[in-house]
Structures are given as C-alpha cells and as structure tokens.
Amino acid sequence: MNVAKDAMGLGLRVLNRFAGLKAVDKLGLRKPAEKAIFGASRAGFATVGAASRVFKSTQKLVQPARLTQRSGDGLFDLTPSEEQEMLRDSCRSFADEQLRPAALAADTACAATPELLASASELGIHLLGLPESLGGAGQERSAMTSVLVAEALAHGDLSLAVACLAPSAVSNALVLWGDSEQQSAYLPAFAGEKSPAAALAIQEPSALFDPFKLSVKARRTPDGYVLDGVKSLVPRAAQAELFIVAAHLEGRGPALFIVESSTAGLSIQAEPAMGLRAAATGRVVLDNVVLANRALLGNGSADIYATCISLARVGWCAVAVGTAQAALDYLVPYVNERVAFGEPISHRQAVAFTVANAAIEIEGMRLLTYRAASRAEQSKSFFEETALARRLCADKGMQIGSDAVQLLGGHGFVKEHPAERWYRDLRAVGFIEGVLLV
C-alpha cells in the first residue's frame, strides 16, 4: 500500500513539474496537461481504495452455487394455455381471411353483410361464454379468453369485430347476472349456431357522457318500470332483437334493463359515425317503454353495474390492441418496401422511431389489458387496472392509428389502404362505453 502511495506521489510530482514549465504554455499544452493531472490523480486514489481489499476464499466449494430456476407459472408468465392459443388462432385466421377483405365494403355500406355475420356466428363466438347446461361451450368463466378472442377478431377489423361480438355482450351479461327466470327466457335463443342480434346500450348522445350519470330514466310503476330517453352508438341497433339498456333507476342509481326490441315505444334511428361504421351503429329511442318487473337485471345492484362498465371497457381495450397490432403489422413491411430518395423509408429515423414506439406502446396496452382481464376473471378488484388500460389504449390507439396514416404518406389518406379506417375506428376507443363485455 505504501508502495502504491509513493508511486502515486512520485507520479503527481512529475506531472506537477511538467505543468510548471513555461514551455507548456508556449506549446499550448496547458489545458491538456491540467486534464492529465486531474485524471491521473483521480484514478490513482481510486486504485489506492480498491487495492486495500484482500480477497481470500473462506470456504471451498465442490461445485458452483446458483439460485434455482423458477418454474414457468410465475408472476410474469403470460403464455396463453394451449386451448386459448387454439381459440385465438382460429379467430385470427377468420379475422384475417374473412373480416379484413370484407371490411372496406362493410365500412362503405355502414353494415356487415348477413353472410359475414352468419359465418361469424357459425364460428361460435357467442357460445364461449354460455354454460354447457344451456347448450353453450363455456365451462369456466374466462375474461382472458374473451380478451384474446376480441383482440384476434379486431386484428381483422375493429368495426366488424364489434359487430360480431355485440350479441355475446348481451348473453354474457345474462349469464353473469340474470336470474333463472331471465336466463330461461332469453339464453336458449343464444345456444344455437345462429345467435340473435343483440347489443348493450350504454352510451348516450350527451356532452361529457358519464355512464354513472345517465339521462335515460327508469320510473318504478306498480307492475314494473317505464323507460324514457335516448341511447346512442348501439351496434347493429336496427337488427338487434334484444337490448340490455343502462338507465337511471329513480331513487336507486344506474341499472341494467333487458329490453326486447319489439317493445312498444322503442324505435331505432340510424346514426352513422366517423368510425365503427361496419358495426351499423344506431340510436335507440325509448319513449315511455313499459317493462315488466323481470326486466331489471341483477336487482339493480350498483356493484353489478360498475362491473359491467369495467368489463365493457376491458373489451374495448382488447379490440384497440388488436387493431393497433394490425396497423403495426401493416406498417412494418410497408416502410421496409416503400422506397423514397433511393432507400426504404424505414432508413429515416423519423419513420423507424415511430414504428418502434408503436410496437412498445402496443405491448404496454396489451399488458395492461391482460392484467385487468386477468384480475376480473379471478374476481379480484380490477377497476383501477381497467382505468389505466383504457387511458393508455385510448391515447396510444389513436396515436398509432394516426401514425399509420402518416407513415403511409399519400397512401394513408386514401381508402385503398386500411390505415385511414383503422384511425377512424381507433378514435372510438377513448369515449365509447359499453358495447362489448368480456
């Protein structure tokens, strides 16, 4: 140690003497010399400190010690089960081969063709959440599986995915909260290969719509309820045979009502929008709609209503993830193949960074969505997780849609490419309520 100190002292003395020479200034070496002294002394002191420790083995190991490998079922293993993968793959093939090619026409026509909806129905999406005792295929409740299915379908097209999933939202709500009388009245119709068109109606045409402050009112009467008000952006409104309508039950708060579309006083107005066009959105006008006692779902419980809103939001996050992923999958080959100024546009940082950011954001959206769904299916509180997922999916979904249009340049703006449609559809994620239910 003394040797080290002495050596350092000697070195510093040499450097200092060198620094003192007038020639140093003459040759313009003043700054570098000072730097050298500073650097040398700092490194020297660090060496002195490190040299003071003596490493000695205190025990002899026969073999190296390592921490054991954790098994795969830990906190961060998000691998879907084999069955979930098969479900997802089947939906994904259907989405990419059937929904995607039909999306432009459906968007223009503001409706999906009956054949397309029938083939989606044949796929049996609506049977997943229906118990086997009622002719469905569901065994255990899995919000995660529903999320994977919704995400896969939305990879084909968001609006068509919404159209395909709308009936399941109603059957899922009935399975979750319907009493035996309600279930036996409505669920058998959903058990066949052709599910009835049905939809949740939560959204209202009001500024700053809040699903917990509804303007559709439900009045208690001696025999049941009377509903008044307007619901908006209800998918497949004109075809739907059954609605679940959110209304403010006087003296209680927001609640869900089962409303058959043939009920007197109920009328439908088409309401084509910027996005979700293939979902054939419409307004449901309720004018003095008289309902029987059994129309109230889940006894009007506030918890059930809040859960319904959250599950619907998770559903929206899932379709946002699917469509954002579709946009990314479309962008990557495009920016690598599109040549401008003699090279692929992906060689430009502005393009490459945008694509990389989209990939990062999508994974974030996906993780938050999966987390919310996973907590929901375990019956843990998932409201906060849902709120986070919704915020991120709304912001980033829209951003990714917009970036997709931007990176496609002139192609992004025309309907020949799907980017502009995805952008319009992804804009819905931020404000729409209660169309899907996972």
Add this chain to the structure above:
Amino acid sequence: MKALVSVKRAVDYNVRIQVKPDGSGVVTEGVKHSMNPFDEIAMEEAVRLKEKGKITEIIAITVGGAKNEETLRSALAFGADRAIHIKEEGEIQPLTAAKALAAAFKKEGAQVFFAGKQAIDDDANQTGQMVASLLDLPQATFASKVELDGNKATVTREVDAGLETLEVDLPAVITADLRLNEPRYLKLPDIMKAKKKPIDVQSFSSLGVTPGAGLKTTKTSAPPKRSKGIVVKTVDELVAALKGKGLL
C-alpha cells in the same frame, strides 16, 4: 367405417425458416408450429365424409414428442372422435413412422388411411406410400376428389396430363392434394370440446416397431440468395445479356 387420419406437427407455413448456423437442421425452438396443411385437408375430407354418413368414426394419429398433443387437439377440434399419440421424442425416420402408422391401422381395423400428400417440413412425400406397401394395400395419392361407396373408393388425382380417376378397393390409403377441399375454421365450441376427447398414448414398442436408422441428414443449407436483377434498355442489350449467360 373407420378412418385413420395421420396428422403431423410441422413448422407453421407462415414462419420464415432459418437454418441453424451449424447446418444440422432448421431452427424449431420457439417457432410457431401447426398441423401440416395437407394433413388439415385430409382431416377436413374425413370430417366431410363423416358428415355425409360415409364414415362412422375418425381417429387422428400422430407420431412424435409430447408437443404433438397440440396437433392432435386441433384434429379433435376439427371433428376426429378420438386420437392416438405414438409418443416418441427425437428424430423419427419416415420408414419408422410409416411402420408405426401401419401397425396402428392394422390394430384399429380401419378401412381408410388418410394423410396429406406430404408434410411441408421435409417434403418427403413417403408416408402414405410406405404405409400402403407395408400393409399391401391399394393407394390413391394426390387426391383432388374422394368418393366412398361401400367397399370401394373413387379417387380423382391430379397428374401432369390432367385428371386421373382411380377406383380402389377398401381398405386403402388416400393422400390429399391441395385442391381436395378448403379446411374449415375451427369452431370455438369444438375447440373447447376437444379437450374432453380421449387420446390413447402408444409407443413404438407397444406397436411392435423397431426404429430404424437408414437415413441421416448430413447437411442443411439455406437456398442461395437471389442476386439483384439488371435493367436493360434495348432489345439488343437483352439479347446480348441472355447470350452472355448462355441462355440463347
């Protein structure tokens, strides 16, 4: 009538295949696998024939490691009634697989052996033919149309000169070509039901098959990269370029 449908787990057709750096094969770790597409077509045909009432029971069969169970589950979701898994890890040679499949076919007393014309991984195009030879059965390969009638099968096959129609006595081996049919999407409820259907696990020894080692892969290499094309301005230049390459 019982049909045995052979399904193979292969690297998914969408995956860009990468050769291992040491040339010992292609990368299969962490790569998406699915049912060989030609086997899917064979499976679909069997299911359609069952729907028409020509076949009463469909048994899916595969040879390979534990992961092949996935493939059997998709076969069960397609509509197979039950499955046989000849569980053997490691590389399996075509002849060994054919022997095992033939033994299972005999054991089950099935009438039709369906398979894809070839698997998209090794393109061997041998299994169906070998099974037929081992069992001394008639074979109708590359089928583009299949009709079963009593103890006969009428099979249209695509050959270079056009279409050839064969009539074979059952039991027989039929392998599916691309245009035989278009496989359906797996219905979600069928996927859920598939896990309840039984899978019978067998092995080479339980079927009395001794694995052979007649074939050895010595080297796997990627196809040569396509070189960039050249642009010619005039016809003369084109002719000169073709002549230069000895093509004219």
